Amino acid sequence: FRTCVIGSMNMLDLAKNKTARILQASTSEVYGDPRVTPQSEAYLGNVNTCGPRACYDEGKRGAETLFHDYARMFGLSTRTARIFNTYGPRMAPDDGRVVSNFIVQALLGENLTIHGTGLQTRSFCYVDDLVEGLMRLMAAPDTCSAPVNLGNPKEFTVLELAELVRQKLGSAVSYVHIDLPTDDPQQRKPDISRAQAQLGWRPEVSLSVGLDRTIRYFEEQLAIDRTGFRAVA
Numbered sequence: 335f336r337t338c339v340i341g342s343m344n345m346l347d348l349a350k351n352k353t354a355r356i357l358q359a360s361t362s363e364v365y366g367d368p369r370v371t372p373q374s375e376a377y378l379g380n381v382n383t384c385g386p387r388a389c390y391d392e393g394k395r396g397a398e399t400l401f402h403d404y405a406r407m408f409g410l411s412t413r414t415a416r417i418f419n420t421y422g423p424r425m426a427p428d429d430g431r432v433v434s435n436f437i438v439q440a441l442l443g444e445n446l447t448i449h450g451t452g453l454q455t456r457s458f459c460y461v462d463d464l465v466e467g468l469m470r471l472m473a474a475p476d477t478c479s480a481p482v483n484l485g486n487p488k489e490f491t492v493l494e495l496a497e498l499v500r501q502k503l504g505s506a507v508s509y510v511h512i513d514l515p516t517d518d519p520q521q522r523k524p525d526i527s528r529a530q531a532q533l534g535w536r537p538e539v540s541l542s543v544g545l546d547r548t549i550r551y552f553e554e555q556l557a558i559d560r561t562g563f564r565a566v567a
């Protein structure tokens with residue numbers, strides 16, 4: 335929470351002193367466990383303020399408030415991207431997120447760790463698409479200072495992702511169901527109409543193509559690191 339809020343304030347003060355434009359990497363977590371789908375920027379969210387995820391969710395929400403206050407009070411040029419689940423090469427193998435976990439587990443012949451039923455959904459955006467969206471947002475006029483969702487609107491269950499990874503790696507691995515973390519959102523799918531209208535942006539890379547590139551990356555890393563890497567559930 336301190337990193338999100340005090341860190342943002344430090345960076346906002348620096349941007350103000352240098353008269354620099356500043357972009358906040360915000361998150362779909364500001365919507366919490368959403369009651370509406372898809373989530374548009376107008377949706378105000380459903381966040382448990384006291385749960386174990388709250389430091390991140392509420393921290394990012396607090397940071398969004400600061401960005402908008404600095405824009406209003408000091409005329410600072412700010413941008414806020416609400417980033418949905420993003421993946422791709424250069425993720426750390428022990429990152430702990432679902433795409434890296436499943437790929438690493440399958441490469442190591444370990445069972446894929448499904449949290450809960452695996453019926454919860456996420457929408458996965460390939461890193462190159464996300465970077466293109468961020469660059470367009472940063473280059474957009476100051477009329478684009480309101481939050482903008484950046485993510486891939488194609489929604490998958492966690493089980494569907496697991497099956498796709500298994501198919502691609504021809505892997506004999508199975509699934510193991512473990513506890514769902516507290517406050518794990520049940521569904522997540524961005525409404526990207528604002529990004530389309532303001533930035534002319536939409537993702538181009540399908541999950542299948544993005545996974546192929548990410549799998550290749552992790553295979554190379556595994557070959558380089560002779561001690562092997564371990565998946566962290």
Ligand code: UDP
Binds near residue numbers: 433452518567
């Ligand atoms: N998840 C899973 N197995 C894993 C890691 C994550 O089933 O090994 C689930 C997690 O509970 C969530 C979804 O996959 O429902 C996405 O998790 P991740 O941590 O990648 O992103 P976030 O929860 O922040 O959207």
